Amino acid sequence: MKRSSEIADTVVGTSSARNRDIASNRKIASNIDSLADSVASTNDAQAVNDSPGKIEAAKIASAEKYGDKLPLQRLEAMRKLAYERGWVRVKMQSSQDSDLFAQSDMKIGADVFVPSPGQEVGSGARASWRDPKPLSVMLRATVKERGWGSQLDVASVATRWPQLVGETVAANCVVESFDHDGVLILRARTVSWETQMRALAATLDQRLAQELGEGVVKEIIINGPHVRSWKHGRLSVKGRGPRDTYD
Template structure:
């Protein structure tokens, strides 16, 4: 009856047939043959593609204490993103403008709303010209208050706009330099 063989791993060439080797009590020939097989397998491995290296773990940052590789809370990840992109001043302005009623008072907040912030200029829209005048008189104090809370020169100017004027264009076809508003609406 033939002797059973060891299974062959996929991708490995079939074992070479050797002549009957006299029994080696020290196992030296078996060790040499195993080392030769392992060396051949290691030589057949492909090197990693160029530019791709194995990541090594920094033994200093590894351990039981929290580090940057641990899962982060969403708020911490957002704060890190805001800091990395340099959006901190913009986010602070938007947060403060979301609390407009606390900044200017509830009465004035009912009749005005911040529309835009760009290039250190805050644009505020009011619902009547009287409230626009009130807010224009208050603009220097508003700039000082915003800069105190947000940092120097975050807001340099407050532009106050009154209500939008009504449109006199009605329909898809109208005269470009038409009549416009007159002293009577009839």
């Protein structure tokens, strides 16, 4: 009987110890899971808080440093390309494509010249955005901003024609018209000069490209002299064509 009670006590003690071990293991596993969840949530919160914060800080620093200059420079480069290749007739307005606006626009900051008592505050000997600009720079900026470049090119061809082709050619072949599409129409004084100018059309095109820029003159049309019409009536005989008699 004593032996049976001892066995029962041993079994009960073993079961109790096993239950305590199981409870302890469950508690340890629960603590580990809680710790893992805490670490994961901390990392997620840090990633959410740090990464966007660093990205936003970098964006703010870049905007403060460059003032969105890089996208504007790329946009202005495409505008210039479109204007130079004739994709647009009138240049779109911009504030970045002339010498006037390309100059330093740095405003007075913390490192400005500190005057002594009685002196005015200014930028000193350094260049400032408030400095007066030369009239030539102002005019070039206005021409570019208003899109007057093509009109000036048209006018310069007519006014500089003797300098572009020489006095002899200019005396026998004049500019009749030059439109905004880049079509230059010339009028030769005689038929022989018309033939000679047609033979020199390629050389003339290269000369105009050197003086005015590539793409300003896109087509050259050379016409002969104005002639009288000797055709009277529907059944008149066709003549031999114009002669050098008509200058």
